[in-house]
Amino acid sequence: MTDSTASRAMTRRAGIADVAALAGVSPGTVSKALNGRGSLREETRARVRAAADELGFSPSTVARSLLSGRTFTVGIITTDSYGRFSIPVMRGVEDSLGVGEMDAFLCDSRDDPIRERHHLRKLLDRQVDGIIVAGRRTDARRPLSDDLPVPVVYAFARSTDPQDCSVVSDERGAARLAIEHLVKTGRRRIAHITGPQSHASARERAAGAAEALAEFGLELAGDPLFGGWTEVWGRFAAAQLLRSVPDIDGVFCGNDVVARGVADGLRESGLNLPEQVGLVGTDNWAVLAEAARPPLTTVDLGLEEIGRRAGDLLLAAIDGNPAPGTHVVHGHLVVRES
Amino acid sequence: MTDSTASRAMTRRAGIADVAALAGVSPGTVSKALNGRGSLREETRARVRAAADELGFSPSTVARSLLSGRTFTVGIITTDSYGRFSIPVMRGVEDSLGVGEMDAFLCDSRDDPIRERHHLRKLLDRQVDGIIVAGRRTDARRPLSDDLPVPVVYAFARSTDPQDCSVVSDERGAARLAIEHLVKTGRRRIAHITGPQSHASARERAAGAAEALAEFGLELAGDPLFGGWTEVWGRFAAAQLLRSVPDIDGVFCGNDVVARGVADGLRESGLNLPEQVGLVGTDNWAVLAEAARPPLTTVDLGLEEIGRRAGDLLLAAIDGNPAPGTHVVHGHLVVRES
DNA sequence: GCATAGGCGGAAAAGGTTTTCCGACCAAAG
DNA sequence: CTTTGGTCGGAAAACCTTTTCCGCCTATGC
Structure with missing residues (x-):
């Protein structure tokens, strides 16, 4: 162990005073030079900048904050x-x-x-x-x-x-985007499966879906199915939906987790997606949406x-x-x- | 609009000097009283504390930092x-x-x-x-x-x-936990499906699995299958695995996403999980693991x-x-x- | 040659807290 | 009564930068 490594003190951060000393000016001048304030000769500014660079100086945010209040x-x-x-x-x-x-x-x-x-x-x-x-x-x-x-x-x-x-x-707008897509791809009997009714997002998206459908002169196939934000609920709800409204051809889901469950539920009931039923989720949770079968069309909330x-x-x-x-x-x- | 509301100035934060004035002491004394430093009469401390409470005083972190350097x-x-x-x-x-x-x-x-x-x-x-x-x-x-x-x-x-x-x-330890679980639940022909070989975690977990199996006098059923960290890869690899090693009874996966794909792949090839094949993932990504069929046993890396x-x-x-x-x-x- | 103005840079205060040092006061001891 | 010692609280420096004056020097104009 050489003396130089042993004694390598954690060199103190250079302060504005160090720069001032090196440049042969006063601290105030350094501040002005570096911040483009005051009136200084260009030569002086350059000298100060050089000194600051050499010392790797940058001002303490703490000190600056104390004075400025920001x-x-x-x-x-x-x-x-x-x-x-x-x-x-x-x-x-x-x-x-x-x-x-x-x-x-x-x-x-x-x-x-x-x-x-x-x-x-x-x-x-x-x-x-x-x-x-x-x-x-x-x-x-x-x-x-x-x-x-x-x-x-x-x-x-x-x-x-x-x-x-x-x-x-824009929760309602999100629902509108989903519905528009389903309608434009030819779906007419569209159901809605979503999360708990206690969540504003579930309620808003359901309302938005109904609104958008109304503008197309359609209405929701069956009541919206409120449940939980889980795949298990999605699978369960899909089966339930097919029992009550067998001729469904589109489903809009309150989020992607539910949609994923719905996709599995529908597929395992023998339906082809997207041929027989179109499916749109909400959230655009990539890992989930991309791995769904088929990969999930979904609304990104931004x-x-x-x-x-x-x-x-x-x-x-x-x-x-x-x-x-x-x-x-x-x-x-x-x-x-x- | 009453004068009082109109003129309600954003009241300046109380400073230590305000507290000092209210308590009838000097700023230094306030500091000592509030921080339990110096020697002060209990009565004085109490008076200062009361004043500080009344003004809702708490010291400016900025000023404190400037001095302490912390x-x-x-x-x-x-x-x-x-x-x-x-x-x-x-x-x-x-x-x-x-x-x-x-x-x-x-x-x-x-x-x-x-x-x-x-x-x-x-x-x-x-x-x-x-x-x-x-x-x-x-x-x-x-x-x-x-x-x-x-x-x-x-x-x-x-x-x-x-x-x-x-x-x-502990990557290898994680693999060991997975293997031990599979072996203890009676699995003997255990395969490994994981992510890209370029990832240290994939390599380490594969190596750990091999090590752990060796300690049980077993070895991996087939080579580890390196691929991507996706469900799609998991499904694909499961099918491939069944072709090359049909009598598999356990699979350890490099992460939960892959495991989820493998679960679907195996199930859809007609295998019962966990009866015929035991499956263990890695990461304990709850949303994914809980929704898997069956819910996924997995190693939580902590x-x-x-x-x-x-x-x-x-x-x-x-x-x-x-x-x-x-x-x-x-x-x-x-x-x-x- | 002197006065004035302008250009340049320095001195010092300010910001809010902590801490060290010091002084004042009181009590007890000699 | 004086000295000593101890207790309590105040004064001021320190932390680091920014900014506001202010003064000096030079150049220019009269």
Whole structure:
């Protein structure tokens, strides 16, 4: 072990004073040179830049925040543990924030109000510039708190207060896309199998399907079948459906998990998909949809876009241009083979 | 609009000076009272606490960080966009960090070295106390950078430098658990169907399976079938397997997606599961495993535990107790019906 | 040659907390 | 009564950058 390796001290980060010393100017001048402020000769700026480069200097975000009051940081509070829905939303948020050179703190409230308050407090202590609340269900949620010193945007699950800024998916529009596709591919006796009636998304999609069918002068074949968001329910419901409405030729499902179960159920009852029955799901969960037989046509709710919009709206609000109200993101159909 | 509502200014956060004024002491004393430092009369502490409560004071993390040099913040760099594997890992990390009152910055490098360097730089500018690198594949990855001023822990994908601190799953042990289960339930002609040979996890699990079988005086029925991590491959491979080794009575799969395909493939070839063929997957991806027919017995790699361990090790390293080397987390079998 | 203006860069304050040092006061001991 | 020691709380520095003045020097105009 040579002395040099043994004594290799963790070299302290270069500060603005070090740069100033190397460039032979004062700290204030360094700041001005590097940030393009004040009036300095170009030669001086260049000398400072060279010194900064040599030392690998970059300013401490902490010190800068203390003075400016801004941290270039936002908090993301997810109610579930980064599940199926909050993940694409978060990715979108990060996308949007990234271009604004902001970073995101991740907090998982696990649907526990206590934990949520705790996280909120911590975020405020950290002086985040804004907060995004990402839900896992579309049901509206109670606002975080009123009279917050920073802007808040609700993503996916909107706030019950219509004055809050929320970004949500177009649930009825999604159902419409599915129905339109089924009708345009010649289906006329279309049923709906979905999740629990207690979920707003199940109710909205069912209502949207009925609406869209009505516009075509059609109506749903049988009542919507509410159940659970599982494959097992899908298989069960498919069998039940065939018993009550045997001449079905299209099924729209409330999500892809259910759709997958329905596909298996129909196929195993001897029906050919997509020849005899057309099937459309919701969510565009790729691993699932692609492995279905046949690969599942489904509506993509545009979760990532929701995240991006939420990020954009938050950035705008931080810059003093809030856009209160509920913003709707439209999904699109992903046509596979079903 | 009353004057009071119109003029309701966003009340400035209370600072330590406000508390000091209210309690009739100096700012330094407030700090000592609230943090249990210095020597103060209990009466004074109580008075300060009361004032702080009244004003809802809590200290600015930014100011505190500036002085202490610690931010109580770590960065998490994921190589993929929060996929199937990094999510449970992250949840574990957050669990571990939470008890230490630390928060996590989330960065998605998308497997792009440029982006990774960029995130690293930003994290360092923010003076994070440590960094966790969460991979999405078990293949070892090149270290983040050498000579970093903060500790780094690699989770799931270990660093190629054995001196780095990495937390990984016990791939061979996972295979052993699967094989032991199959053998103990009476299977003797056991095959292996898995993902691409280019993936370390596929290779390791195959090797582990062979090892474990050898200890029982058995060997793999046929060569391991390497393919893709998809259901389609699983279905295809199942059919192929039955052609080459028709009297199979057990299959161990490299992951649950493949296992699900294999289950469907075998069942549709007329085999009864679990009566005629026992099936064990890997990953314990609940939505998939529970919906399989029959519900899939599978090895849980303990991803969340990996995250927790990584968090714990990082906290220890930050506290000056680094534990270099590769740390192995053992999985466990989740017995369902297959 | 002197005054004025403008260009350039320095000095210092500010931001909010923690911590060290120091001083003041009180009580007890000599 | 004086000294000593201990208890409590205040003053000020430190953390690192940004920004606002302010002053100096030079050049130009009279």
